[in-house]
Amino acid sequence: MEHERCYIYTPPEQETTLEEADSATQGKIVNFVTANAPSEDEPRISIPTGLIVAGPSIASHGPYFERLGRRIRDDTGSSYVVLTSGESPNLKTFLKNLIKKITSRTEEDDDDDDDGIGRVTSSSRRGPKLLDFDLGHVLEWSSRNRVQSIVVAIQDSDAFDTGLLVEMVDLFYSWLDRLPFVLLLGIATSAESFEDRLSGKSLRYLDGQQFDVTQSDEIIEKLFRATVAHPGTEPQIGPAICRRIHERQKDHVQNVQDFVHGLKYAYMSHFYANPATIFLKPEPTFTDFSPEAFEAVRNLPYIEEKLEVGETQDVRKLLDSDKLLFEVIKELLVTVKGSLSSLSIAAIVLTRIRESLGNTPRVRLSTVWARAASGDLLESPLLRETMLSIKKAPSDRLMRVIDSLIDFTKQDANIDSEDIDLPVELERLHDELKTLIEENASSGPLRSQDDVRNESVRTTVVAQKVLLSKHKAALSEQDKAYSEVVAKLYQQLDSYFRFALVDPRTFFLYEILVYDLKSPHTEVFQPKPRLAIERALTTPHDYLGCQCCGAMQDSENTLASTQPETAILYQLYLESGALINASDLWSAFNAIVGKEDEEDQSQTMALFQRALAELKFLGHVKPSRKKADHVAKMMWKGL
Amino acid sequence: MVSAKRKRDEQDVENTSPRKLRTQTVEDDRVSELEAQTPSRRGRGLVQENGTPRSILKQSGLRTEFGATPRSNRRLLFATPTKAASDETPSGTPTIVRNADRSARRKSNRKLIDRTINGPDSEDEALDEEDMLAQQILSEEEHGQDEEQDTEAGAQEAVPVPETPSKRPRGRPKGTGKNQLAAKARKEREPTPPNELPAHEVYFWQNRPGGTKTSNNTLPSHTLLNHDEYFDTMQSYADRHKPEKDFLLELHSRAYDQWIFELEEGFNICLYGYGSKRAITDEFTARIYQHLLDQAPYRGTKKTPKIAVINGYTPGVILKDILTTVASAAIPKSGKLPNQPASLLNYILDHLSRNPPPHPLLIVINSIDSANLRKHPTPAMLALLAAHPSINLVCTADTPNFPLLWDVGLRAQYKFLFHDATTFATYNVEIDTVETVNELLGRSGRRIGGRDGVGFVLKSLPEHARALFRIIVTEQLALAYMEDEEQAEDEELAATSKSKRNGPRAAPEATQGVEYRTLYHKARDEFVCTSEVAFRTLLKEFHDHQMIESRKDSMGTERLVVPFRQEELETLVEELAGGDAF
Incomplete structure (x- = not known):
């Protein structure tokens, strides 16, 4: 159980990142709620309504409204309830739930939940007892608890019955003089489509304001920045699995939680399945490790590669002495970690440069990072193009680039204990550029010598031939000086990228520091249960690995009488059409399974019945009344 | 669709070695099926050839012609009309016929050219050209299936054409033609099941219109095991895996x-x-x-x-x-x-x-x-x-x-x-095997012990309950008969479409069973019950014993169904009417 000892993974501060991501919108909503607090002198004429356009990733709506609720309760002293379409099939249930949640009334009388209708008991001192869906309960409760306003959040308004929404608005409006309602409507589609669903009358009761929530892909990008691409992270996620997680996000789930789970599982698998990861233990000493751990390291492919190169002496030493190996590992871990984090930094630097240059198309950090991690960023057109546009950048843009990079080194230095050190003289370049800009008398920005605008095309006609010649405009003194600054920055960045963007997969101990296996990850998050069942039934040998059925593997037709009965029946089933005659199916089954010398077919019949019942259980067949003794086929293999 | 016939064939030959049979390619199966089917068709063709007076007339006419041309006598063997007719059928695939026709035409053209070149000293000069052409087409079709033979025959043009019978018109004899049409239709409906289709193509293949042609075989009711038999058998069964x-x-x-x-x-x-x-x-x-x-x-x-x-x-x-x-x-x-x-x-x-x-x-x-x-x-x-x-x-x-x-x-x-977590373990606890299969095959009536069980229940019920049950059963049967008749009429109307031929008691789901309202009125008319409450009480008794099932049809009206097969219903009604059983 080594994984337990060294399992040092701490979940990234996802909560904080998430809070950060939507704090701006939430702040707006909170302000909206505060601003719409009822005042004595001004009677309200419509229900203040926040239309929260939360986007299509419905899985993250729940947590979002939860966070929002926390904030509203804390900041405004309002009461806050969330209702979903699931708990509100009709107005009565909706109100019951609403009242229950607002008054946090425990259900002492839920036995007579349903016969409470029309039952007027005289138990209460103040006249007849209120029915449990009467907003009078809320009135009574609010008279006891002073709340600023009652915020009713509807998480998935798209899933609500339109009639229910209309009735709800009407009802809330009629109580508005007594109860300070504020509506928050979660909308997955668009505010317009929500508006279309309501009648003009209901809309007049609402005083709406739209809030756009940060979309999940942007949040994920931020999370990515904070987790995977964070320079200090160890172990790291490899490029392949990183791409896979992102693809899944894009194509299937769109869900921040799922992204976090995926990351977490990757870390878990890394520590669970790789015994060598034990060396990632903080402050390792030689005695911490068992010989097996060293054996695990010796099995890494790097050693073999070294042997092939011919460095047999070094390898021999590593193989012989645990002590020496430990020292090497200790040393190497630090350097490799350093290279990995500088790789991450380089990816971030590149993205930042592109952002401040305004390059199109926008390339996300996750994409850049994945390419960097797989070691092919250095040769990529992406990098080349970015570097070229630095050369051509006018002074104002270049200033932004430098500012952004300085900002980056400073800002991250705050979070991390280590300083991020770019081997670029940013400060000096910044100062030089600044003086140049200040000296610049003309209104336009300074331009470098590579800028297209400093070139003009000259057309000359010589001997009836048109000659096009490019001509560099004469550079002003300032432009010349500026060009020098640009060239310096270009050179330094270029050498920096060359230094930082190495292929990490060539490192020794890469396997310890980076997890990049897709095998358990894919199956665990994207199972193919149907395929698994079909495979089990068509080629049972794959699972059973038995002698009898395996012999048939080579021939085309894999149907053999030795296979499990359900597999045989399933393969017969595959051959037949949409309607199957059970009697014929039985004949075919009997022909394969039944023993010829046996008069009594009852055993074969029992097996047949069992197999058929299993197919029914798995949902492959259903009864058909079209013909006697026929069953209908429900599933086609491989669809 | 694998035809029922094929399966039966397999069963018949099964005593050789099942595995070997299964490993045969599908094409082989098709061939064997063809062979297996041919005789019957040939037989039909024979009957038609010989049965109609017209063809007899023709034959006699032919014979007189034979008499006139003794030379052709030796060809008689090949040229018997019956043979020709019977041979057509197996080659019945329309494309082959067409090809044969085409090659025949090609050849006769070539022959005409030959004759004009060689002059009128050709052997067959005396023959009527028309006759000859027709003759050639026929004889060519004899070998129609075999292109090689065809060309060979074409090369040896000198071989005298069997100028035999064939006063027939160029087309098929009427009977055969029709037969062939039918054969053609059948061919189109079940061509060779294709191999190695992609999954979606398999779906469309198996769902093609008219593709669901299955036999009307039914499982004899005693072959299915009941609970006791099933568990007895299963206990002695040893899993080889x-x-x-x-x-x-x-x-x-x-x-x-x-x-x-x-x-x-x-x-x-x-x-x-x-x-x-x-x-x-x-x-x-x-x-x-x-x-x-x-x-x-x-x-x-x-x-x-x-x-x-x-x-x-x-x-x-x-x-x-x-x-x-x-x-x-x-x-x-x-x-x-x-x-x-x-x-x-x-x-x-x-x-x-x-x-x-x-x-x-x-x-x-x-x-x-x-x-x-x-x-x-x-x-x-x-x-x-x-x-x-x-x-x-x-x-x-x-x-x-x-x-x-x-x-x-x-x-x-x-x-x-x-x-x-594939285990291949049987779902012993999860599934009630016997019950599931019974339900699957629409035999849930077996649950209460079949007809005898119904008898027991009815015996313990008062007279009017029995009367009510009789009404339900009779009504259900009457509906089923009506259904059958309608279907028969339908089939007569659309005589060509044979794909819809249903089994004897196959009522579509929607119309199975008696409508609740109708049943109530019937029951009241026969003084079985006087109020709906009493009616419901009686029904509940049946329901509790699972003697009737309640279903909603597509219109949403409630229908009551006695879950038995038609034959069983018939005996049930007899017993109920006779009163001797209950």
């Missing part, structure tokens, strides 16, 4: 530690794959129990961890049962639990949040995708339960499409990790 299945289980058991680790990290586990996974969950639960026993709050004490195991496949299990079980494991016994599932769930979650247990409570649900747990609020509520940090959920899913139960939101709440 026992060691492999055990090995498979053992393989899965190696992952238990990993699963425990995953559960501890807050994930939930869902096992899928073919075969009953009860053995795995049982073993795993035991393992976790041991694991927990070794840990902090239980070590060295008498306390034992609690684990809730729920069998979703149990018929009639509902959400409340699950929640009650969970509550009993999660909450120490105190006072009354809320009654409604929703509030019970809130109560449990509340309790767990306020007094978090030392370790998450493990809930094991076998068959989370069983029909009972698929209905609307259940998956969502279970997701809420599973999402709680103090709950660990291990569940199994059997159906292939179970992920469709959960949308993205629920999926995120469930936080499932999926593991393939």
Whole structure:
């Protein structure tokens, strides 16, 4: 159980990142709620309504409204309830739930939940007892608890019955003089489509304001920045699995939680399945490790590669002495970690440069990072193009680039204990550029010598031939000086990228520091249960690995009488059409399974019945009344 | 579609070696089928040839011609009309016929040219050209199937053309032509089942219009085993794959530690794959129990961890049962639990949040995708339960499409990790085999012991109940007959479409059974009951004994059905009317 000892993974501060991501919108909503607090002198004429356009990733709506609720309760002293379409099939249930949640009334009388209708008991001192869906309960409760306003959040308004929404608005409006309602409507589609669903009358009761929530892909990008691409992270996620997680996000789930789970599982698998990861233990000493751990390291492919190169002496030493190996590992871990984090930094630097240059198309950090991690960023057109546009950048843009990079080194230095050190003289370049800009008398920005605008095309006609010649405009003194600054920055960045963007997969101990296996990850998050069942039934040998059925593997037709009965029946089933005659199916089954010398077919019949019942259980067949003794086929293999 | 005939053929030849038979390629099967079918068709053709006076006339005419030209006598063997007719049929594939025709024409053209070149000294000069052409076409068709032979014949043009009978018109004799049409139609309906089609093509292939041609064979009712027979037989049956299945289980058991680790990290586990996974969950639960026993709050004490195991496949299990079980494991016994599932769930979650247990409570649900747990609020509520940090959920899913139960939101709440746990174990507990098959084949009436059972029940009922049952049965039969007649008429109208030929008692689902209203009026007219209440009471008795089933048809009207086959209904009605049985 080594994984337990060294399992040092701490979940990234996802909560904080998430809070950060939507704090701006939430702040707006909170302000909206505060601003719409009822005042004595001004009677309200419509229900203040926040239309929260939360986007299509419905899985993250729940947590979002939860966070929002926390904030509203804390900041405004309002009461806050969330209702979903699931708990509100009709107005009565909706109100019951609403009242229950607002008054946090425990259900002492839920036995007579349903016969409470029309039952007027005289138990209460103040006249007849209120029915449990009467907003009078809320009135009574609010008279006891002073709340600023009652915020009713509807998480998935798209899933609500339109009639229910209309009735709800009407009802809330009629109580508005007594109860300070504020509506928050979660909308997955668009505010317009929500508006279309309501009648003009209901809309007049609402005083709406739209809030756009940060979309999940942007949040994920931020999370990515904070987790995977964070320079200090160890172990790291490899490029392949990183791409896979992102693809899944894009194509299937769109869900921040799922992204976090995926990351977490990757870390878990890394520590669970790789015994060598034990060396990632903080402050390792030689005695911490068992010989097996060293054996695990010796099995890494790097050693073999070294042997092939011919460095047999070094390898021999590593193989012989645990002590020496430990020292090497200790040393190497630090350097490799350093290279990995500088790789991450380089990816971030590149993205930042592109952002401040305004390059199109926008390339996300996750994409850049994945390419960097797989070691092919250095040769990529992406990098080349970015570097070229630095050369051509006018002074104002270049200033932004430098500012952004300085900002980056400073800002991250705050979070991390280590300083991020770019081997670029940013400060000096910044100062030089600044003086140049200040000296610049003309209104336009300074331009470098590579800028297209400093070139003009000259057309000359010589001997009836048109000659096009490019001509560099004469550079002003300032432009010349500026060009020098640009060239310096270009050179330094270029050498920096060359230094930082190495292929990490060539490192020794890469396997310890980076997890990049897709095998358990894919199956665990994207199972193919149907395929698994079909495979089990068509080629049972794959699972059973038995002698009898395996012999048939080579021939085309894999149907053999030795296979499990359900597999045989399933393969017969595959051959037949949409309607199957059970009697014929039985004949075919009997022909394969039944023993010829046996008069009594009852055993074969029992097996047949069992197999058929299993197919029914798995949902492959259903009864058909079209013909006697026929069953209908429900599933086609491989669809 | 594999025709029924083919299967029967297989059964017939089965005594050789089944495996070998199966390994034959499909084309082989087709060929054998062709051969097997040919004789019958040939026979029909014969009857038609010889049966109609016209063809006799023609034959006699031919004979006189033979007499006139003795030379052709030796060709007589090849040229008998019967032979020609019979040979046409196997080559009946339209393309082949067409090809043969074409090649015949080509050849006769060539012959004409030959003759003009060689002059009129050709052997066949005396023959009528028309006759000759027709003759050639016929003789060519004899060999039509074999292109090589064809060309050979073309090369040896000198060989005298069998100028024999054929005063026939160029087309087929009427009878044969029709026969061939039918053959053509049949051919089109069941061409060779294609091999190695992509999955979607297989779907369209098997669902093509008219593709669902199946035989009318029925299983004799005594072949299906009843419960006692089934269990008797199964007890003596030894599974030949026992060691492999055990090995498979053992393989899965190696992952238990990993699963425990995953559960501890807050994930939930869902096992899928073919075969009953009860053995795995049982073993795993035991393992976790041991694991927990070794840990902090239980070590060295008498306390034992609690684990809730729920069998979703149990018929009639509902959400409340699950929640009650969970509550009993999660909450120490105190006072009354809320009654409604929703509030019970809130109560449990509340309790767990306020007094978090030392370790998450493990809930094991076998068959989370069983029909009972698929209905609307259940998956969502279970997701809420599973999402709680103090709950660990291990569940199994059997159906292939179970992920469709959960949308993205629920999926995120469930936080499932999926593991393939194919076991090949039989679903002994999950399925009531005999009952399922009976239901599948529309024989649920066997449940009450068949006709005899009905007899017993009826005997214990008063006279008017018996009368009512008789009315139901008679009405149902009458409806079935009407249905049959309509169908027969339909078929006469559309004589060509034979694909809709249904079995003897096959009523479409929509019109099966007696309408509730009609039945009530009938019953009142016959003074069986006087009020609807009395009528309902009588029906309830039948319902309780599962002698009738209630269905809604497409219009939403209620229909009452006696779940027996038509033949059984007939005997039932006889007995009821005779009164001797009951």
